[in-house]
Amino acid sequence: MSAPPTPATATATAPPSRILSRPFRAGTGPGPSTDHATARRRRRRREAAAGILFVLPTLAIFGLFKFLPIAGAAAMSLTRYGLDGEITWQGAGNYTRLFADPYFWKSLGATGAYVLLFVPLIIVIALTGALLLNRLVRFSGTFRSLLFVPYLSSFVMAGIIWSWIFASDGPLNTALHAVGAGPVPFLTGDQWLVLGALALVSVWKGFGYSMLVFLAGLKSQPAEVHEAARIDGASNWQAFRHITLPLLKPVLFFVLVIETIVGFQVFDTVYVMTGGGPNRASLTLLYFLYDEGFKFLDFGYATAVGMVLVAIVLVLSLIQRRFMEGKDAS
Known part of the structure; x- marks a missing residue:
């Protein structure tokens, strides 16, 4: 007759399910892992x-x-603030007055038209310059420095130089007259012509920064992917469309947001070249803010213009981010 099993033997011979189902008691579990x-x-x-x-x-x-x-x-922006330091509470009065002001809507339309001209143009020129510099083997540093020089100049100096170039008797109209095109009123014509001239000056002044950002993005792309595309017989356009551009989307989003903000903040070029004219055709939001704050000394109202500008830029940045994220998901 066999002896009854001891507790150790019972534990060793118990089914695994019974062992696993036993309740855990403090002090008996794996303490080191805890x-x-x-x-x-x-x-x-x-x-x-x-x-x-x-x-x-x-x-x-x-x-x-x-x-x-x-x-x-x-x-x-919720007050009436004068030079004498007297502050009067206005509440939403400045914003109500602002949205009923025809000059505000005119400046908003001029700023929007300027941004539509400026942002695509500077992105295309900066990206084209980065692609060309990325292909250069010799003297690439020299060309980078030369193309970046306009960015280091001041907007005031650039505005003065380009005002002379765009003048009716300036070198550009002189060259156009030589080929029988006649003088073009770049700074005194219709709104789109004036804003186009201002956008061209801003692009010349600022494309060097975005070009270097694009170039850094191109340099960071893996060479193996482009080499595989060339081996598979992809053309330059196919490689750019399906490889270079998708890998460049984060950089493109950054440049798009930065240049949109720069476009909405245009002031120096307008101040030097047109003064908001002709007939307020180039009256941008910041120039409108300057007039209200420093000409008419209505600082509360001018601050309301600035807050609306901040809100517009913030909303556009969020829309651009959502658009880029949607493109990535697709």
Whole structure:
């Protein structure tokens, strides 16, 4: 007759299902793994705290010089603020007056037309220049420096030079007269002609920055992918459309947002070359803000124009981001 099984033997001979179904008791489980998970969580908390401490000075400076002025401007836009320092609460009165002001809508239309001319033109020229520089083997650094020089010049100097070029007796109209085209009123004609001339000056002045951004994006693309496309017989256009451009989408989105913001903030070129004319054809939003704030000394109303401009740029940036994300998903 066999002896009854001991507890150790019963445990060893018990079915696996019975062993796994037994309730867990504190102190009998795998303690080292639990301690390891707790230590990992503590380490993550310490790393997060250290990261916050590192970025806290930057966040403080950014908030002091960015968010705080925006909040102050938002508050000022709800008041009537004069040079004498007297502040009168207006509430939404400045915005109601703004949306009923025909000059505001005229400046908004002029700014929108300028952006439609400026942004596609500077992206095409900057991307074309980056593609050409990316193919250069010799003297690429020299050409990069030469093409970047206009970006380092001031808008005032560029405006003065191009005002002379676009003048009725300037070199451009002189060359057109030599071929029988006659003088063209670049800065005194209709709105699209004037805004086109202003956009051309801004593109000449600023395309060097976007070109270098595009060039950095092209240099970061893997050469193996382009080499495989050439081996498969893809043409230059096919490689650009199906490889280069999709890989360049993050850079393209960055340039698109930056140049859109630059386009809505155009002021110096307008101030130097046209002064908002002729007949307010080049009255942009920032020039309208300048007139209301520094000519008519209505700072609360001018601040309301600035807040509307901030809202427009923010909404357009979000729309552009959603559009680029939708293109990536498709």
